[in-house]
Amino acid sequence: DGGITQSPKYLFRKEGQNVTLSCEQNLNHDAMYWYRQDPGQGLRLIYYSQIVNDFQKGDIAEGYSVSREKKESFPLTVTSAQKNPTAFYLCASSITGAIGEKLFFGSGTQLSVL
Amino acid sequence: DAKTTQPPSMDCAEGRAANLPCNHSTISGNEYVYWYRQIHSQGPQYIIHGLKNNETNEMASLIITEDRKSSTLILPHATLRDTAVYYCIVRVGLNQFYFGTGTSLTVIP
Numbered sequence: 001d002g003g004i005t006q007s008p009k010y011l012f013r014k015e016g017q018n019v020t021l022s023c024e025q026n027l028n029h030d031a032m033y034w035y036r037q038d039p040g041q042g043l044r045l046i047y048y049s050q051i052v053n054d055f056q057k058g059d060i061a062e063g064y065s066v067s068r069e070k071k072e073s074f075p076l077t078v079t080s081a082q083k084n085p086t087a088f089y090l091c092a093s094s095i096t097g098a099i100g101e102k103l104f105f106g107s108g109t110q111l112s113v114l
Numbered sequence: 115d116a117k118t119t120q121p122p123s124m125d126c127a128e129g130r131a132a133n134l135p136c137n138h139s140t141i142s143g144n145e146y147v148y149w150y151r152q153i154h155s156q157g158p159q160y161i162i163h164g165l166k167n168n169e170t171n172e173m174a175s176l177i178i179t180e181d182r183k184s185s186t187l188i189l190p191h192a193t194l195r196d197t198a199v200y201y202c203i204v205r206v207g208l209n210q211f212y213f214g215t216g217t218s219l220t221v222i223p
Contacts, residue, residue: 004157035213042201042213043158058210090157099205100146100165105157 003027006091006106012114013078013085021076021109023091029104031097032074036060037088037108046089049074050097078111086113117141117204117212125220126196132189134217136202139183146205147178149187151198152216158201161187192221 045058063082126132150158
């Protein structure tokens with residue numbers, strides 16, 4: 001079954017700690033995205049990547065970092081510089097990133113601060 | 115600068131059609147309108163998208179006005195499982211989806 005897998009489902013971060021959220025897809029999609037969702041709000045773009053070893057900042061990239069070493073994987077690191085990391089994080093992918101394509105979403109990771 | 119405007123909540127009787135409006139008055143000529151829905155703590159689920167023409171699939175219909183400044187998502191026979199937050203989205207640029215705050219639809223038995 002093709003799809004996007006995010007792990008873990010729930011993650012807790014201590015003060016000053018970096019944490020990494022995993023996103024893997026077996027859809028053979030070139031484009032991948034990370035979004036942040038806060039309660040009662042829509043999704044905001046953090047980073048996106050259209051090709052391996054290349055990625056671009058979205059609207060709220062500060063305090064986050066990503067890598068795209070493999071086509072299937074697009075991990076997101078929430079660094080200690082992100083002062084308000086508690087949110088629901090969603091990974092998505094699309095075939096090439098072209099206009100007119102739909103996004104496929106993972107089931108999300110809820111990050112909370114201890 | 116909001117790209118889409120939706121009512122925050124709506125109710126619909128089970129078995130009736132649910133019509134969810136969306137205003138996107140600043141949309142550009144090559145920007146698509148997408149609809150997704152999200153059930154609490156899950157990833158958004160794709161419903162339908164379109165550019166100019168009306169679209170229909172097994173889940174819903176999308177009606178886009180001729181001037182493209184607004185659209186309506188129609189769920190023809192709403193069920194309890196359709197209770198969710200529905201997002202109308204305009205694709206801004208090659209890799210940017212602008213998600214607004216959505217409409218919380220409650221289907222009432």
